[in-house]
Amino acid sequence: MQKVITLKDLCLVTKTAPMAADIHGGRAKCLQRLIRLDMPVPTTVAISFDAVRAIAAGQGADIPQILRHFEETPLLSVRPSSMDPDWGGPGAMLNIGLNDAKHAELCQSLGEDVATRLYMRHIQSFAVEVARLDPEEFYLPDHPSQDALKAMLATYESEMDAEFPQDAGEQLSEVLRSMARAWEGTTARLLRQAKGAPADAGLGLVVQEMALALGAGVSGSGVVQFVDGTTGCKQVIGRFVPQAAPTASLRDSKNAEFLSRDKRGPSLEEQAPEAYQKLIEYGELVRTRLREEMEIKFVVRDGALSILDGIRLPRSSRAAVRIAVDLAETGVIAKEEAVMRVKPAALSELLHRQVDSSAKRDFLVRGIAASPGAASGRLVFSGSEAQASAARGEACVLVRRETTPEDIRGMHASAAVVTLRGGVTSHAAVIGRGIGLPCIVGAADLDVDERKRCIKVPDGRSFSAGDMVTVDGTTGQLLAGETAMLEAALDDGFQTLLSWADEVRDIGIRANADTPADAQTARNFAAEGIGLCRTEHMFFDGDRIDLMREMIFAETSEGRAAVLERLLPLQRSDFTELFRIMQGQPVCIRLFDPPLHEFLPVGKAGMRELAELLDVPLAQVTARVDDLSEYNPMLGMRGVRLGITVPEIYEMQARAIFEATVAINAEAEAVVPEIMIPLVSAMREVELVQSRVDSVAAAVHAETGVEFDYRLGVMVETPRAALRAADIAEHAAFLSFGTNDLTQMTYGLSRDDAGKFMSDYVNQHVYAEDPFHTLDLEGVGELLQLGAERGRQGRPDVTLSICGEHGGDTNAIAFCRAQKFDYVSCSPFRVPVARLSAAQLAIEDKKDPR
Missing domain, CATH: 3.50.30.10 (Phosphohistidine domain)
Structure with missing residues (x-):
């Protein structure tokens, strides 16, 4: 059953008209706001989403109800009005109603050349955009003439088997139908869905009286912005094109003039100072009353100003931050609203070139x-x-x-x-x-x-x-x-916005940092400590990898310990520098995790070099490499399994941590290092490592006479650890969920190989999203929830966090807040994004405490 287009669907835009952006679109609603501010907006009728859908389905628009609001022989424009201007839409159609009679009238007031060019341009647009005729057949000559006009009208009649419509209502009806159908087309749907619009997004249309930018006095079209859309700095920017119709290409016009006085050429301010001053006043008015920086399209005719349109100023990520902060600092909006106005992804762009x-x-x-x-x-x-x-x-x-x-x-x-x-x-x-x-x-x-x-x-x-x-x-x-x-843009506005975010967020944000350089980046981005320090990355620098290889080839425990003794001062130096940079903030150090084969060369050339370094036969190196190879190393001899079977590694690392703690405590604020055991699946594993770590701590205390404290915890990255979290937590001060491996093991899916088919899975809706990119709240999330609940059963005061790559994701942060986790930890460059996301979630909860 077709929808009947009612008077509510055809709304004259006035101060009090019953209008809404979700019914008539953002452009229509903005025009009403401009009218409420007493701006000179030409008569406008808004057509609702429902009416446009009905027109696209074949129902004729109620043209008399639209035209009754305009003069008897009007010139009109039609523009799209969707919920979000970024979703696109059909292009504007201008000068609807221009016909032979109107052309003759304009010849008297504007001159034959100007009127004829205007009429021919209208015929061209109507033929190509509405009638869908070949553009080549409707070429606009450099010097329009009456003969050229007659030829173009004849071409239209030949192609359409009908004369060019002379009735304004007929032209308007065809334009509305064409624009409605264009919005509902498959290509248009796909394009706007790619921009984030829902498949059933509606389109409104606004029919507006043409404000001709042609006249004897100062006349033309222009566009003005009051802030630089790239930098966010205050600046009057725009162009004024004399004797030109209002089009999207005003900035590129060769005849464009400046708005403000400029040594490089003429300006609107010099030629029509009253109109220019009005524009400046309107800019401040929309900023304070509409609480936004706007771009305004206008027409000047014989010095008189008309406002055709106002849209939210298109802006870069850099400008978005600066504009939000400036609006808050000048009291136009609240700080919390400024925090909500910036998309977290915008901050990510600012951090990098x-x-x-x-x-x-x-x-x-x-x-x-x-x-x-x-x-x-x-x-x-x-x-x-x-x-x-x-x-x-x-x-x-x-x-x-x-x-x-x-x-x-x-x-x-x-x-x-x-x-x-x-x-x-x-x-x-x-x-x-x-x-x-x-x-x-x-x-x-x-x-x-x-x-x-x-x-x-x-x-x-x-x-x-x-x-x-x-x-x-x-x-x-x-x-x-x-x-x-x-270039990256970390200016004062960036820092100010994040300081406001920190005032409202209610979950900690730490960084995953493996080196002093990472830690310094984390400090610069105001991370509240290190949530994951992967110590194995330290062993690949300089000559350390050679020492690791020598340790791997040692035949006895004593031999391994002897080599690790040479690594000890290097590890101690690493941890000392980390503690010094973090200045008393928590540092969570994950003990050695990867399988040993990762430290061995793969190719023959590398094996020969290693044999030469160790002064052993090549065959011995080859045999050791083969011996350490595993069918699935990610599920093999790594993490705590290595720490239990080759305990010398963890003992060396524990000593390095404690000796660094003693050194730092002597020169600065005391640190309480957090030692994290990776890949745990059983309580007994924690007990065994705990006893060795405790004995090393006692030895360092005895040797130095210095009291220090530390916390021992577990990285929960196996499903069994999540299920047995109650037992494990009895021996762990904290449980930090490593969502990368937990996702991998829950899905039985290699994170390194998933990219080969993941796009097909997402496209065919097997998975809503790549689970390694966006945390799976249903499957992996249930394990996190169970692990958190059972962990608290074993130890009510256990600290809970996630430290996988999902830590900076908004959905993951929302989940962690709901489960009362203490903090999330993410890559240093995602820390600002996580701080803003956490703040926005807290603000949303205040608005809707459900």
């Missing part, structure tokens, strides 16, 4: 956007090449099939990283986010020939080592050449 949105992109291949930011550099294919490039002072992009812990030094030396394999929690992705390195993973369409040191992209082009490329880790695009960038 980004590809300039206006820059030309030479696209090569797309992968998974694993770590945001952008960088350009010359292609390299190994960690050693990256280090050599950095030593020469040359930026480089490291391309690998997949990275391993052995590549960490190369990653630190690179400007960006690209891998063919992996997902959002693969090694490259985690390290990239941790150190703020732009990273693309899972670029499976990229063909890498490591022997020839070149890549081949899908369009057939090849790039060799040394060629310049750009990595856009925000979008997952690899680009050819060096692309224009926008």
Whole structure:
């Protein structure tokens, strides 16, 4: 049954008209607000979402009810009015109602050339946009004439088998039908869904009396902004085009003039000072009364000003922060509202360099956007090449099939990283986010020939080592050449906004930091401590990996202890520096986790080098590598299992932690280190490690005579640990859920291989989202909830947190707040995002305490 279009669906926009953005669209509602501020807005009729849907379905619009609000022979415009202007919509149609009679009338008032050009442009727009005729047939000549006009009308009649409509109502009816159908088309639906609009998003239309920008005096169209949309700084920006219709291309017009006085050319302020002053007043009025920075479209005719439209100022992430803070600091909005106005993703953009949105992109291949930011550099294919490039002072992009812990030094030396394999929690992705390195993973369409040191992209082009490329880790695009960038922007507005966020959030935010550099970044971003320090990453720096390899080849416990004795001062120095940087804030140190085979070379060349280093036969090295290999190393001899079977490693690390604690306590505020046991699945594992750690603590106390405290806890990353959390918590001061491995084990899904098919799973709705990117609140979340409840049963005061890559995700933070977790921990560069997300969740809860 077709909907009947009623008078409510065709609403004259007045101060008191019953209108709403979710019925008539944002543009219509904004026009009503401008009218309420007594601005000179031309007569406007708003058509509701429901009416537009009915028109698209074939029902005719009630044209007489619309036209009754305008003069007898009107000139009208129609513009789209959706809920969100970012969702797009059909283009505006102008000068509806222009016909032979109106053309003759305009010839008298405006002159034949101007009137004829106006009429021909209208015929062209109507033929192409409404009648869907071939644009080539309706070319607009440089010098319109009566003969050219007659020829264009004849072409229309020939193509349509009907004369160009002379009735304003008929023109308007066809325009409304065309725009309504365009919105409901499949292509339009897909485009707006890609921008985040719901599939059934409605479109309103506004029919407005044309304010002609043509006249004898100062006349023209313009657009004005009162704040720079890129920087957020106060500035009158815009253009005024004399004797020009109001179009979207005003800024690009060759005839455009300045608004404010400018040495470079004429301005509206000089030619029509009263109209200019009114614009300035209107800008301040909308800012204070509508509590927003707006972009205003206007027309001046013979010096008189008309306001056609007002929209929320399009803005960059940098400008969004500055505008929100400025509105709050000047009392226009509250601090909490300023916090709510900035999207967390906007902060992520500010923390990193980004590809300039206006820059030309030479696209090569797309992968998974694993770590945001952008960088350009010359292609390299190994960690050693990256280090050599950095030593020469040359930026480089490291391309690998997949990275391993052995590549960490190369990653630190690179400007960006690209891998063919992996997902959002693969090694490259985690390290990239941790150190703020732009990273693309899972670029499976990229063909890498490591022997020839070149890549081949899908369009057939090849790039060799040394060629310049750009990595856009925000979008997952690899680009050819060096692309224009926008620098990171951590200004006072950024810091102010986050300080307001900290005033209202109710959950702690820590950082995952593995090195002193990571810890300093965490401090700079105001993290409330370190929630996860992965100590194994420290063993890949410098000569440490050689010591680790020597320890692996030791035959006895004494031999291993002797090698670890040489690592002890290096570990102690690491922890001392971490404690010093964090200045008394908590530091949670995860004991050694990865399987030992990760420290051994893979290729023959590397094995020969190791044999030479250790002065042993190559066969012995090969045999040891084979002995340590596992079918599934992520489920094998790693974490606490290694700590129990090779206890010397954990004993050395515990000693290093306690000796660093003693050293720092002598020079600064006392620290209470948190020692975390990884991959626990049974209470007895905790008991065994606890007894060894306690004995080391007693020994250090006896040797130094210094009292110190520490906390021992567990990283819950196996389903069994979550289920047995009550037993485990009896021996653990804290339970920190490692959601990366917990997701992997819950799903029985390799996080490094999932990228090969995850997009198909998400597209076919097997999973709502990639569970390694967005925390699975149903499955993994239930384990978290059970683990938290049972952990509190075993120890009511147990500290609860998550420290996986989900820690900075808004949904995960919301879940942790609901479960009364104490804090979340995430990569240092996600700390500001997490602080803002947590604050917004707390503010929303205040509004709706349910």
